[in-house]
Amino acid sequence: MLYRREEKKKSGKTSAGKFERRDVLLGLGGLYGATTFGTKQSSLALPVSPDISNCTDARETPNGVPINCCPPSAAGSSDYTPSAREVYTRMPAHTVSHDYVKKYSSAIAK
Numbered sequence: 001m002l003y004r005r006e007e008k009k010k011s012g013k014t015s016a017g018k019f020e021r022r023d024v025l026l027g028l029g030g031l032y033g034a035t036t037f038g039t040k041q042s043s044l045a046l047p048v049s050p051d052i053s054n055c056t057d058a059r060e061t062p063n064g065v066p067i068n069c070c071p072p073s074a075a076g077s078s079d080y081t082p083s084a085r086e087v088y089t090r091m092p093a094h095t096v097s098h099d100y101v102k103k104y105s106s107a108i109a110k
Contacts (some may be wrong), residue, residue: 055070091100 052071098103
């Protein structure tokens with residue numbers, strides 16, 4: 001016996017008496033999602049921020065090379081200032097002059 005989609009939605013079961021896989025998956029997803037609301041915040045796998053004020057060098061490796069895993073301190077840094085010269089922009093190939101092509105060809109030949 002064939003059911004229309006609306007009738008199938010009302011009953012939640014197919015003609016064979018089994019639940020549709022889509023309905024079961026949505027139900028389980030809602031169940032597992034609801035269980036996370038009542039838990040502690042520590043069980044949500046939030047990242048732990050490290051205390052970088054007490055950073056020290058790590059132990060040396062077996063080959064004797066020390067591992068520096070500490071971030072650089074902000075005390076020795078300086079502000080970046082861009083250069084004052086103008087940035088070179090290459091001209092499109094279809095707009096260059098014959099002199100430019102000659103200079104380019106001689107530069108490539110060198």
